[in-house]
Amino acid sequence: MIGIVSVLYKSDAVLPDFFESLARQTYxxxxxxxxDNDANETxxxxxxxxxxxxxKIRIEYIDSNANIGVAAGNNVGIQRAQHLNCQQTLLxxxxxxxxxxxxxxxxxxxxxxxxxKLITPKILYYDTKKIWMAGGYYSKWRSLGVHYGNHAEADxxxxxxxxxxxxxxxxxxxxxxxxxxxxxxxxxxxxxxxDDTDFIYRCVQNNILIWYDHTKTILHKVSSxxxxxxxxxxxxYSNRNKIYFVKKHYDLIFKTIAFFHIFITxxxxxxxxxxxxxxxxxxxxxxxxxx
Numbered sequence: 703m704i705g706i707v708s709v710l711y712k713s714d715a716v717l718p719d720f721f722e723s724l725a726r727q728t729y730x731x732x733x734x735x736x737x738d739n740d741a742n743e744t745x746x747x748x749x750x751x752x753x754x755x756x757x758k759i760r761i762e763y764i765d766s767n768a769n770i771g772v773a774a775g776n777n778v779g780i781q782r783a784q785h786l787n788c789q790q791t792l793l794x795x796x797x798x799x800x801x802x803x804x805x806x807x808x809x810x811x812x813x814x815x816x817x818x819k820l821i822t823p824k825i826l827y828y829d830t831k832k833i834w835m836a837g838g839y840y841s842k843w844r845s846l847g848v849h850y851g852n853h854a855e856a857d858x859x860x861x862x863x864x865x866x867x868x869x870x871x872x873x874x875x876x877x878x879x880x881x882x883x884x885x886x887x888x889x890x891x892x893x894x895x896x897d898d899t900d901f902i903y904r905c906v907q908n909n910i911l912i913w914y915d916h917t918k919t920i921l922h923k924v925s926s927x928x929x930x931x932x933x934x935x936x937x938x939y940s941n942r943n944k945i946y947f948v949k950k951h952y953d954l955i956f957k958t959i960a961f962f963h964i965f966i967t968x969x970x971x972x973x974x975x976x977x978x979x980x981x982x983x984x985x986x987x988x989x990x991x992x993x
Contacts (some may be wrong), residue, residue: 704732704806704876705783707777711739714748715993716797716923723799727755729806730970732792733760737775741765762786766773771893776872784879785968791882797923799828805918819910820902821876822867822920826857826966834922836861837846838869840903845948845960847899849872867910870899874913874920881910889950891993895936896943903951934982937975938989941968941983 706724708925720988721976724734738745746763753761764778776793783791790813792806805823812818824836834992841848847869849863880916885904888897931940941964948960972980 703786703788703812704729704790705779705788706732706734706794707737707776707779707783708734708794708796709737709739709772709779710796710966711764711769711772713740713796714745717748717752717818717988719799719817720796721752721756721759721948722885723801726803727800727806727849728804729810730758733762733786733788733807735762735764736778736977737764737766737779739766739769739771739775742766744818746940771890773888773894773897774890776897777887777890780882784882789879790845791870791878791879792874793875795922798825798827798874799921799923799976802921808915808918812915813876813878816913818883818913819878820905820912822868822870822874822912823920824857824861824914824916824920825874826919827854828921828923830854830920831857833861834924835870836991837865837867837912838871840869840899840906842952842956843959845944845952847902854943858930860928862916865914867900867914868906868911868974869902870989872901873922874914876913881905884908885910891946896947900950901946903947932979934978935978938982938986940988941986942993945987946993949990949993 736749747762749761753759762782766775766778766781780791790810809821812821817910822837826832828832832854838847838849867935884895885901885908889900892900946962948957952960968983971982976985
């Protein structure tokens with residue numbers, strides 16, 4: 703059984719499409735584990751309605767009682783899936799739509815027949831259908847996970863070959879339970895952003911690579927709950943967490959290179975930011991260095 707873990711936070715608008723695409727899947731031996739970081743009557747009513755409409759989807763609803771963050775929310779769901787003896791876990795945003803009806807079948811096949819431990823499909827922007835992610839790689843000197851095709855490029859033959867890659871976000875990531883036994887869970891200090899980079903980095907360091915399957919596609923409603931890349935919220939957590947990541951994983955040489963790159967690029971950003979954005983960046987740097 704697959705434990706599909708999805709963390710809810712102001713997710714009301716995206717849940718109907720998410721449920722509908724899960725209900726269309728031909729592989730139905732899964733449990734949808736919803737970890738709610740913003741529990742309220744409206745969201746719960748929507749889930750109840752969708753559970754009636756798509757009654758074949760088995761749901762486990764967990765109220766986290768606070769906004770504990772994406773990393774901690776995922777851990778709650780992962781541990782619940784492990785407790786229920788799920789052999790595979792699918793970490794999934796709820797702002798995604800599964801395009802084909804056999805995505806879960808394909809992932810199970812790749813896992814059981816070809817021993818793929820981490821699997822990601824091609825991910826397109828929901829509105830434009832252009833490439834958001836077609837596999838990726840980790841750039842160590844930039845301390846950054848880089849998407850192939852992450853410039854709103856048209857989906858063409860360049861992205862149509864399946865292969866092992868060293869980076870992909872966990873917004874839709876199939877994970878064999880053995881991976882958690884070897885690598886551990888998500889680092890909850892990140893709260894949100896870079897937590898997936900940290901997890902994938904640890905996997906790659908332990909020779910567990912990601913299988914990018916170009917034959918399967920999902921659509922991603924990017925930044926539907928956090929507001930985008932220029933919000934003070936994003937500026938704070940992405941920068942704080944990048945500094946924490948570098949301190950956690952790098953030796954002195956790469957740490958020096960990475961911090962130099964961070965200093966140069968963030969200084970450039972600082973002078974184009976508004977006051978609230980500048981305050982978020984300064985606080986991010988201070989707090990990141992303290993972590």
